[in-house]
Amino acid sequence: MIKIPGYLFLALGMSTAFANQQADEYYQLPLEQLMQVETQAKARVGSLGGKRNALDAEVPIDVITAAELESSGHSSLTRALAALVPGFNAPAPSIADGTDHAAPFTLRGLNPDQVLVLVNGKRLHQSSLLHNNGTVGRGSSSVDLNIIPLAAISRVEILRDSASAQYGSDAIAGTINIILKGYGQPSQARMHYGQTGQGDGQNKLASLFHSIPLRGDGFINLTGAWRDRGRTNRAGRDMADGGRINTRFGDADSRDGSFLLNAELLRGDTTFYSHALYNRRHSRAGAYFRHADDDGNITELYPSGFLPKIAPKISDYSLTGGAKGIFNDGTDWDLSYTHGHNDFHFYVKNSLNASLGPTSPTAFDAGSTHYTQQALNLALSKKIGLHTLSYGYEVRQEHYRIRAGDRASYEQGTHGGINSPGGAQGFPGFSPDNEVSERRQTHSVYGDLNYRLSQRWTLDTAARLAHHNDFGSAFGGKLALRFRPIDNLLLRTSLNTGFRAPSLTQSHFSYTGSYRNTANSAPTLWGNFAVDHPVSRALGAKKLKVEKSTHLSMGLVFQPTPNLTASLDGFVTDIHDRIMPTTYISADSAPAAKPVLDQYNIDGAVYFANALKTRTHGVDLRLDYNLDLKQDATLKLLSGYQYSKTRIKNVRQPAGMLGQDGNNIMLDTFNRVLVKQGQPADRINLHSKYSTRAYDLVFNLNRYGKYASTLDSNKVVFAAKWTLDAELAYHFGQALTLALGGLNLLDTMPDKWEDSGYPMSAADKVVPYSQYSPFGFNGRYYYMRAAYKF
Template sequence: MKHILCALLSLTCGAAAAEKAVEESNDYYQRPLEQLFQVETQAKAAVGSRSGNRNALDAEVPIDIITAVQLQSTGQTELTRALAVLVPGFNAPRPSIADGTDHAPPFTLRGLGPDQVLVLVNGKRLHQSSLLHNNGTVGRGSSGVDLNTIPLRAIERVEVLRDGAAAQYGSDAIAGIINIILKGYGQRSQASVSYGHSREGDGISKHASLFQTLPLAGDGFLNLTAEWRDRGPTNRAGPDAGDGGRINTHFGDADTRDALLGLNAELPRGDTTLYLHGLYDRRRSSAGAFYRHADDSRNISSIYPDGFLPLIEPKILDFSATAGIRGITVSGLRWDLSYTHGHNDFHFYVNDSLNTSLGSDSPRSFDSGASRYTQQILNLDLSQKIGPHTLAGGYEFRQERYRIVPGEPASWMLGPENNYAYGAQGFPGFSPDNEVSARRRAHALYGDLKYALSDSLTLDSAARAESYSDFGSTLNGKLALRYRARDNLLFRASASSGFRAPSLSQSHFSYTGTYRNSDDTAAQFWGNYAVDHPIARALGATDLKPEKSRHFTLGLVFQPSTQLTASADVFVTDIDDRIMPTGYISAWNLGSLSPQAAAILAQNNIDGAVYFTNAIGTRTRGFDLRLDYKKELENGARLKMVAAYQRSRTHITQVNASPGILGVPMTDLILDPFTRGLIENAQPVDSFKLWTRYATHDYELVLNLNRFGKFSSVQAYQPVTFGAKWTVDAEFTYRLTRDVALTLGGANLFNTKPDTWGKTEDSLAGAGKVIQYSQYAPFGYNGAYYYLRVGVEF
């Protein structure tokens, strides 16, 4: 990797140095108007500062800008997958057979959790999904933002702040911030259709989008985006030797259809501007659970004589809207008052299934209930320039509500057959005992000061005090220093404290079911209980505390010419009291479980329990390298290259004390080999991205080279390491006319796939297993994907 970066640097530095004097002479007056429209200025960023947009490369903290052109050039139709091939350290594996997680996969940044990344839209907080990832996937025990609810064609750019920023923006901004800027003034209307499929012929993807912009008075605008996505399923399951060699299991992408809308509008009125933006997504999705063989005790042979594959088919509704007014007073005070409402409804349905305990009268389809999350925010921002300095502050009120809605009785009830396999097979429904309606409120006061110590030295400071109705108050601060040693050399450093409030789903999630023993002769009744549930309290559960973090970044930016920029940053993030679900609290799982705890389980007629707790502390260390190069060639051709490398590792540094009533140490309660591996080794140790675009008036060619680092999983309580892999994406676009373009492309062009369980050096699972790949694989396991797209501007 070091040799690749050095080669790129040496290749571009010579050309950049030779042309530096020419570029800096500023020959724009001699250029035709058409060329001036194509001039690319330095990227601006709004995130991380309340003093307005500024050059991203001049910021006190590292910020990456991902443009709409880059997003479209990946060939992906979903934002999560597009960012996964453009942003180093952004990890988005594709889980399967993981209940709701199949249908709203999580993402992470810098090896931390999905809920440790704050997502903004036009600078306003976007709500999380109501789904709690409760299976053995990356992101287990968290509720994150579903980025795929955002229409890709509505996005102007994505700003990725790679630094802790909770002292500025509040909870969740530990690993960083993703700020999605919707298309604004000066856009052209456009429409596109695309079609693609995997090399194996499945995963058929159909996509259509329409972006319509309407100019309003006074540089106002109304932008509307409509998208339709139909992504067919893929299946990489192997043959089942126990079922005559049939491929009876679904292990791959869900069959997903999305209808999306986006709105962004501004209407200036003198010194004030009214603004409104909103997002809407209605998703229908389908994926399989584990297959039930014909002779499985959970099957009823008169209903499914050949066995059956339960299908989990949720209906997901997600929407958000922000309305506000901003302006500037005569004295230069800038103000911004806004209200944001966000909602997510994740409704579970199960089809091609049965409730074994109901016998032959069992339905085949079930409504298994829903989880719902609503967030409302009232925000006032104030900012005043005082000479070369900027003083800013504000107030924020946030109200959240989390609900669990029971399913229909047949989805969760124990019927007259008294079979332990009760409830809808695949996903037993939420019962009335699981019903939850929880609320909380938070008030925040915050202030920022940007102080220019000299023309070359700037100090940024921030402080934020918040009070939550469920766990109390927090106070966090940040200091960032920027020093421009020369015109082409900038040093930067930051230190901050932060926090992540426990999500309402972590505090109040409730779910009960059965677990089948390996000998298939008995049932284990268990419950995942809210921390305030009497059973959880009796077993030592307490109210969750916020996770607390400390973040340090040190870096530099070197810009030898207007064509070339290089940056390097090192970082350390310490997090205390990270929130995790306990292991399965039971006598057979924890052999040393105290007699008192065993008695509590027996008195409540359950075999085991799980609840969330503040369990561990971690340290994440790493560094980021980035190289940007652009060059204008003869005849109006343009070349742009972005190379980036990120490496980080997370280690557990502290284990909190476990509740004394359990009689087991926290290490036994929390850190089994699987869970430890999930935290420390399940995500790629490093990643490299090289995005290259060559464009002329008539055509453009994009090449995207990715390296996904090694990662580990656990099989039979032993770690299994999967090697690093390279992928290549390519896209060729030809302009049929000035406004019509035809694109042919391929993602993972050479059909690279992750190691299978049977091909790893120390694999304990032989080849030919039904599940051949680890679901932690950072680029999935579908192989090559080819597509065709037609776009029109008007």
């Protein structure tokens, strides 16, 4: 049974004691106060027919304002949303190769690639990085939200409902629409400085937003941002190395530069618009420490051992241009083109290739991955009485590439024989055998009908047919119903069928390494093989199919007074043919595979498969309360609760040649725990803001539910924890704001591995925490920020 905290219902009951605020009171307010009045939040996401009140929607929608993002105390969009939105999970991975530098996020406990991200309603490209280690989101590619500076954002709309019928692939768990600042926004300079309570993790941010009004009706908004985030380290002492702290377990050291443009120009009946984004990131994080006597070390180069550092250079850019207007018959039209690109270039520092001996380089270009997405979209919409008909056509082109690194980064030399691993220590480079260049083209037609059955009944239907040139067609449909039995109560339900095309990274990613059994033998391979590789096919791999989902939600919105709103929504999401990587297939894990491994001179392999059928069910509860106090003071209370649970309904068996080993190959203990319990079971958020003309006082209290991970194939459950953030912001007139704040003021730390009761070696204690912790493991953080409007 789902338990909903009693305080949420208590707040709902107490609110009825407050008097109703009548609409005609607004006519009595002076202009200055009238401009401060908060009206019901508008949202574009989830409707192809334009903006509407978020609380009146047929599906649940969260709207996070720029002010809420700013007062969260976080300098990145991912962390700000993780602090404010229950069900949005963004753990802080460490010692996870590329994932350290572009961390994934999830919604409602599903995968990162099952969330669609839009900017001003246009699809944002994913990263070319495949999260291929044991992190939340393993086996997926995700959008990097942190490439968008907070200073450029007007609001973030989060649709907590499947929307493949409206937006296409990926929108199974939900859709995030980032709305950029538009017309009439004041120019602003912002600065942020902070560090953890342990004195590391210095975070410096400077941004400038400048709005240029154009003659007639239009604007050009420019945003530049620079962020320098210092590393943190919560690694334990290495007793095998004299008790030194020689490993880095914490945030990567990274520097970002971002530029964003958003513009509109009205000419006659046509509005021309564009937004463009560029982000460049240099980042550095550690791998595991190599001791002096380690097989991977050359003592002539590192007499005391060494810590390899993975230091990628990451570039993202996106450009959207389009025009919109109204035909003579009243049809709205919107024609747009979007081009997005990610370049993830791996470099390895402070390392070596042990198989090359003392002549090995110590720095390597380990190769790169690239992803490009282009989309051309024509959207049409027309009001027909009280009804709205929307339809359109989209063509999308994707391109995925892997480029090899320099020879020394992947080469298997002869020095050291069997015990000397080849390739750069920490991250062996991509080899020429891994290089790939694959494209996909998708054509889609879609339609949406919002039909007003009466003043109290609304029916919304949508359908989308997409054809992919590499695996065929997919269909998504939606049926949503809204009923308002009385003016302050809304009942809603929706039924969706959705889909997610297998990403090009999942179909074509290839990453292999090698070693020699003897000094003169041919290299033996291991690694991740593409699904069409002979090794994968011999081990039972098949061409990936589209993931298909069925989503049902039912809920209500209750507004007993104009300043109090409560919403409750339950949901069930079934996903068929869910894609994930297999476990490491070796002669030890699957003896039946040994003949194939020997045939191809392979020690072990991983490939992607349509492995699972899962069911995720849960509930979302929201309470919003606004109170006007004396002397122009206001109190805003937001509270939310989210619960979700995933269970595995079926495991697809691989080829018969693996026999009884097949089930463990597709789903061993690690993968089972990751899918079912790797994310918090529930989440409570209590956010309050007390505002006067002189200052704002913000408190943000979160409870993160229990989650689990594995240690030596044993499930370890970590306890629920509370965190508290607070900020005091003082306004010097209307131009200057200075703020002091703290994150995790309770200095809450997740449970350590050793608290689980399982016996641990000294080497295990070097990494004391699970990287699945939903609030990280840095502890307390203090900051100050300043904002100046001009």
